[in-house]
Amino acid sequence: MKPSRLTLAGPLFLVALFFSRVDVYAADEVEDLLAAREAPPGVVFEIVSGDVETLGRLLPGLRADIGRLRARFPGLPVAVVSHGEEQFALTSRHKTQEPELHAIAEEMVTGDDVDLHVCGAHAGWFGLDPEDFPDYVDVSSSGPAQINDYRALDYVLIKLP
Secondary structure (H helix, E strand, C coil): CCCHHHHHHHHHHHHEEEEHHHHHHHHHHHHHHCCCCCCCCEEEEEEEECCCHHHCCCCHHHHHHHHHHHHHCCCCCCCEEECCCCHHHCCHHHHHCCHHHHHHHHHHHCCCCEEEEEEEEHHCCCCHHHHCCCCCEEEEECCHHHHHHHCCCEEEEECCC
């Protein structure tokens, strides 16, 4: 017996809702911060995924959200920590393949004063050294430890897919 379209629609809807919820969660977190009376000590965005293309999808919107946060709270310290497969899009050898991504990342660091970190431990597992990343990308020894350092400073953590 062949399943009907209606039978498949329910599970497909739930899967789509699950994956879209991650973006909504991050948007909710940013909106909550924008509605706050006082600025937090800082904000750290955590990005971890199994997809090298994730940063290309996320950074333009993330940069816009950081702009909105800084418009509301001038001088707000912001950091981004990438410690999954997506961090490999920030290697120097990908700069020619992903020029728009690298332009956004570099402008976030040099123009927007955002600290951008990748995980040196994860990179090392794939044979990459800190020298394999451009100067505007900070290669921390451990992405999770870097996040813990920001949390110790009372930064608000926002997890992105």
